Amino acid sequence: MTAKSSLLKVILLGDGGVGKSSLMNRYVTNKFDTQLFHTIGVEFLNKELEVDNHSVTMQIWDTAGQERFRSLRTPFYRGSDCCLLTFSVDDSQSFQNLNNWKKEFIYYADVKDPDSFPFVVLGNKIDILERQVSEEEAQAWCRNNGNHPYFETSAKDATNVPAAFEDAVRRVLAIEDRTDQLIHTDMVNLNRKPKPSSSCC
Amino acid sequence: MASTDCVQHRSSTWLSYFLLYDASKVKGECDLTRDGIKYFHPPQPQERGGSEAALSNRIRGERLEPPCRDTRETDIDQQELLCGQVAGVVRCMTEIISSPPTLIRLRKLKFAIRIHGDFLWALGCSMEVTDISCKKYLDDLIGLFRFYNGPLWRAYKVHPHQELSDDWRIYLEYLQRITTDLSRIFHSLNHVDKTKVDPLLLLKATLILQTCQRFPHVFAGCILYNDRVVSTQLPPPLTSKILVERIYAYRRPPSLLNNFSDDPVLPDGVRLLEVFVKEQDAKSLCQYPVQWTTRVSSDVSGITSSMSPELEIHPSQSVSESTLEKENENTAIPQIKVQGNAEGTGAPVTSEDLDVGGIATDMALHIPTSGVPVHSSSPVKVLNRHDLMVDQGRITRTSPEIRSTDIHEAGISLPSTGSVVACVSTFEMDKQSFDSESSTSEDSQVSFRHQPVEACPSISTPVPVEEHAKGVHHSEVIQRTENIGALGDHTEGYLELRSNNTDNSVVFSESTDLNLSIKSSTDTDWTLTLDSSPPVSSSKLVKLTLYVHNVKGLVLSLLAGMHFKYEKGLVQDVYDGTLAALNGLEVHLKETMPPNSHNSVTKTAYSFTHYDFIQNILTANLPSSSSAHDLLFLRAASLINTDFNLYPSLKEITVSSHTGTFLHSTLQVAHSSRSQHLLSATTRNASSALYACQSTVHQTYFQQLAPPNRNSGYPDPQDSAFHLPSKAKQKLLKHGFNLL
Numbered sequence: 007m008t009a010k011s012s013l014l015k016v017i018l019l020g021d022g023g024v025g026k027s028s029l030m031n032r033y034v035t036n037k038f039d040t041q042l043f044h045t046i047g048v049e050f051l052n053k054e055l056e057v058d059n060h061s062v063t064m065q066i067w068d069t070a071g072q073e074r075f076r077s078l079r080t081p082f083y084r085g086s087d088c089c090l091l092t093f094s095v096d097d098s099q100s101f102q103n104l105n106n107w108k109k110e111f112i113y114y115a116d117v118k119d120p121d122s123f124p125f126v127v128l129g130n131k132i133d134i135l136e137r138q139v140s141e142e143e144a145q146a147w148c149r150n151n152g153n154h155p156y157f158e159t160s161a162k163d164a165t166n167v168p169a170a171f172e173d174a175v176r177r178v179l180a181i182e183d184r185t186d187q188l189i190h191t192d193m194v195n196l197n198r199k200p201k202p203s204s205s206c207c
Numbered sequence: 208m209a210s211t212d213c214v215q216h217r218s219s220t221w222l223s224y225f226l227l228y229d230a231s232k233v234k235g236e237c238d239l240t241r242d243g244i245k246y247f248h249p250p251q252p253q254e255r256g257g258s259e260a261a262l263s264n265r266i267r268g269e270r271l272e273p274p275c276r277d278t279r280e281t282d283i284d285q286q287e288l289l290c291g292q293v294a295g296v297v298r299c300m301t302e303i304i305s306s307p308p309t310l311i312r313l314r315k316l317k318f319a320i321r322i323h324g325d326f327l328w329a330l331g332c333s334m335e336v337t338d339i340s341c342k343k344y345l346d347d348l349i350g351l352f353r354f355y356n357g358p359l360w361r362a363y364k365v366h367p368h369q370e371l372s373d374d375w376r377i378y379l380e381y382l383q384r385i386t387t388d389l390s391r392i393f394h395s396l397n398h399v400d401k402t403k404v405d406p407l408l409l410l411k412a413t414l415i416l417q418t419c420q421r422f423p424h425v426f427a428g429c430i431l432y433n434d435r436v437v438s439t440q441l442p443p444p445l446t447s448k449i450l451v452e453r454i455y456a457y458r459r460p461p462s463l464l465n466n467f468s469d470d471p472v473l474p475d476g477v478r479l480l481e482v483f484v485k486e487q488d489a490k491s492l493c494q495y496p497v498q499w500t501t502r503v504s505s506d507v508s509g510i511t512s513s514m515s516p517e518l519e520i521h522p523s524q525s526v527s528e529s530t531l532e533k534e535n536e537n538t539a540i541p542q543i544k545v546q547g548n549a550e551g552t553g554a555p556v557t558s559e560d561l562d563v564g565g566i567a568t569d570m571a572l573h574i575p576t577s578g579v580p581v582h583s584s585s586p587v588k589v590l591n592r593h594d595l596m597v598d599q600g601r602i603t604r605t606s607p608e609i610r611s612t613d614i615h616e617a618g619i620s621l622p623s624t625g626s627v628v629a630c631v632s633t634f635e636m637d638k639q640s641f642d643s644e645s646s647t648s649e650d651s652q653v654s655f656r657h658q659p660v661e662a663c664p665s666i667s668t669p670v671p672v673e674e675h676a677k678g679v680h681h682s683e684v685i686q687r688t689e690n691i692g693a694l695g696d697h698t699e700g701y702l703e704l705r706s707n708n709t710d711n712s713v714v715f716s717e718s719t720d721l722n723l724s725i726k727s728s729t730d731t732d733w734t735l736t737l738d739s740s741p742p743v744s745s746s747k748l749v750k751l752t753l754y755v756h757n758v759k760g761l762v763l764s765l766l767a768g769m770h771f772k773y774e775k776g777l778v779q780d781v782y783d784g785t786l787a788a789l790n791g792l793e794v795h796l797k798e799t800m801p802p803n804s805h806n807s808v809t810k811t812a813y814s815f816t817h818y819d820f821i822q823n824i825l826t827a828n829l830p831s832s833s834s835a836h837d838l839l840f841l842r843a844a845s846l847i848n849t850d851f852n853l854y855p856s857l858k859e860i861t862v863s864s865h866t867g868t869f870l871h872s873t874l875q876v877a878h879s880s881r882s883q884h885l886l887s888a889t890t891r892n893a894s895s896a897l898y899a900c901q902s903t904v905h906q907t908y909f910q911q912l913a914p915p916n917r918n919s920g921y922p923d924p925q926d927s928a929f930h931l932p933s934k935a936k937q938k939l940l941k942h943g944f945n946l947l
Contacts, residue, residue: 027787035783043418046411049791068787078407078795 020092021100022071025130028161047078083115098138124177133160224331231325240287319345395825412438426492428765474782489749761793898931909935
């Protein structure tokens with residue numbers, strides 16, 4: 007891999023009100039707005055960053071969590087390189103729905119190999135003291151559902167937000183490296199064959 | 208007047224000439240007329256290679272052959288001739304009747320005229336363009352110039368003339384580009400097709416605008432996608448000016464664009480412009496930003512509701528300040544008539560009568576007194592409705608519900624012919640003179656109108672009250688808002704004083720725009736009236752900042768105070784706060800409405816046009832390239848539209864034709880029996896028929912293209928024309944329009 011800038015599509019999924027938009031805004035603009043409207047459909051922001059000498063443009067897609075916006079958001083799942091499953095630590099329901107979000111994503115994004123697709127789990131709003139979901143619970147769920155990395159974040163306090171997104175990028179790059187190698191070996195074979203034939207003519 | 212009656216033009220283009228003339232440059236005998244020509248369209252040959260018809264003037268008996276017949280260029284000599292003639296006519300008229308004409312109608316061309324100090328604008332349109340539209344377009348052009356360039360006198364002091372000429376050209380091109388046959392009739396803004404867009408996306412657009420209003424100095428804005436309105440919090444006149452912004456920005460070198468914003472670090476895709484908004488507009492934007500927001504809960508209701516703030520604002524204003532200044536933003540209730548008590552049939556009017564649906568309208572107050580006609584220079588405050596007292600008069604409000612039926616009850620006889628001469632009633636005369644279609648015998652007539660300002664030197668009174676009295680039996684004060692519809696942002700409030708008593712000095716005032724304007728989109732223009740002296744007019748314009756953020760064709764435009772750009776980080780904050788949502792909205796809209804999918808109009812067995820006054824939305828199934836049949840439809844719709852506007856009590860019209868041309872006489876027949884609310888006039892032997900109906904919220908036109916025609920030659924209920932209304936109602940239901 008050279009240092010060329012590549013575009014990575016990262017999508018935030020999770021129940022309405024868990025703080026997906028706030029996480030995105032905190033990460034990209036470093037601002038926090040307590041009065042955000044519900045997201046309708048999808049929104050996205052680009053963020054350029056450098057991870058392990060890779061300059062990357064991360065396109066963060068923020069989605070509407072409410073069920074009624076499902077038809078607007080699902081067409082945009084396709085082409086995602088990484089999915090950030092988000093819940094709020096003060097809302098156990100949002101935690102329990104992670105399974106559904108994962109299923110919905112796999113279905114609509116048409117993920118070929120769900121087991122190797124990079125999911126990252128974010129437990130947001132850790133600034134709130136009355137937690138309904140403990141860190142252990144969340145860790146356990148991640149272990150049991152494909153060994154996803156887990157980050158506890160607070161968009162309000164700017165806790166751990168960049169770390170979570172950067173980790174997502176790292177995982178995507180890691181997978182791309184692997185597939186790049188796979189593709190390379192294939193490509194070599196395919197390309198070599200036609201070359202002699204074309205030069206013959 | 209008679210000397211310029213042979214200006215030829217190509218019928219393919221409705222806009223023939225536009226000129227701006229500065230009379231102050233041409234005072235003496237030796238002054239060249241060309242020195243006074245500030246701008247002339249079509250330009251001189253060397254300025255631009257053109258394509259089309261040239262000018263052929265016969266002036267003072269000598270026929271001038273255009274040097275190059277097939278180019279849209281005008282030789283400087285001919286420019287001089289036309290300017291000189293127009294200016295001469297205007298001057299002559301002004302001297303004779305002490306008020307300049309607003310429209311000069313020639314045989315094949317009509318010129319809308321605007322005067323501002325020494326400046327004179329004239330817009331030459333072909334005869335197909337109605338008088339109302341012609342004048343409206345001129346006001347639109349002037350309005351655009353004022354919006355982006357500020358007051359004329361200032362603009363010509365500050366900016367190089369060539370630059371301003373380029374601007375005029377941009378506005379002219381824009382005007383010609385956006386006006387389709389239908390939009391010329393209805394003056395609607397181009398909206399996105401709301402039947403195709405998920406309402407949630409419209410809501411999203413509205414929420415983006417509301418988010419912006421939370422930032423300091425931001426008043427209101429609008430969101431456009433590919434030059435079509437997605438959501439707007441602004442009244443249509445302002446929205447329409449922002450529509451032109453993209454072209455404007457595109458044409459101008461960037462250095463000139465941001466000559467006032469020295470901030471080099473504007474976010475990507477963002478530009479700041481200084482714009483000039485009428486004081487009243489600005490005031491209403493400033494004072495009730497939140498209210499605008501809450502009213503504009505979705506785009507659907509946006510246009511109407513955005514008008515309303517005026518209402519709240521006005522009563523609080525001081526008399527001296529705003530007086531009758533009223534922006535008639537409501538499309539539905541633009542006109543208020545105050546009639547002299549000679550009619551005697553009306554009930555006393557209370558202030559509540561004027562306050563319908565919480566929407567401000569233009570109002571006029573006429574107080575009949577006995578005495579010499581007096582042009583009161585003291586503003587009369589009508590803004591506070593509770594103060595309104597009209598003794599011995601009655602106010603007939605042509606509200607949506609009762610529009611102008613009262614007038615009929617008042618016993619004003621209405622003429623059945625289109626000729627002005629035939630008009631008996633002044634009320635009618637007033638209107639008829641503007642019915643270009645009908646006044647065939649009056650083609651060369653110059654309509655003289657009195658501009659209120661003339662009569663009323665108090666410039667701070669945009670809508671002066673003329674107290675007129677002596678022996679006026681039925682004097683009507685008709686105050687109208689000149690509606691500039693889709694483009695203009697001028698609101699000219701007038702007070703119109705009419706009398707049919709010939710002994711009196713009849714004061715004509717400008718009234719033409721009554722109709723289209725009423726329904727069309729709502730504009731108002733008081734500035735022009737105010738413009739009699741440059742300093743005053745300039746003070747009436749408020750400089751604002753226009754924030755424009757373009758995301759791949761999705762344009763967020765915000766009007767903000769001048770401090771907006773100076774407050775550190777504010778622009779960035781607005782940008783950060785909206786970028787994600789705009790990105791999202793853009794991909795959603797791109798998905799639902801591919802940019803090139805407009806012209807997929809499936810042709811059906813019928814043509815229809817539905818114009819919604821409230822939402823300012825025009826729906827039609829006419830393809831953009833008009834066939835002969837469509838042209839016929841448009842012609843008929845245009846005629847009926849004129850009539851509908853003249854006679855708001857008309858609910859339905861069916862016109863028929865057997866010669867391929869809709870006969871206007873049919874409509875005239877219709878008028879004669881206009882005491883009926885429901886009216887259906889059908890000529891016999893008809894081969895095609897068009898049905899039209901109107902209410903306060905819509906006008907709808909329907910024509911069956913391949914009608915199974917049955918005509919018995921006498922009024923037979925089995926005839927197909929009689930089935931047209933029910934057919935129309937049935938077919939239009941499929942498009943979501945309930946006419947039942």
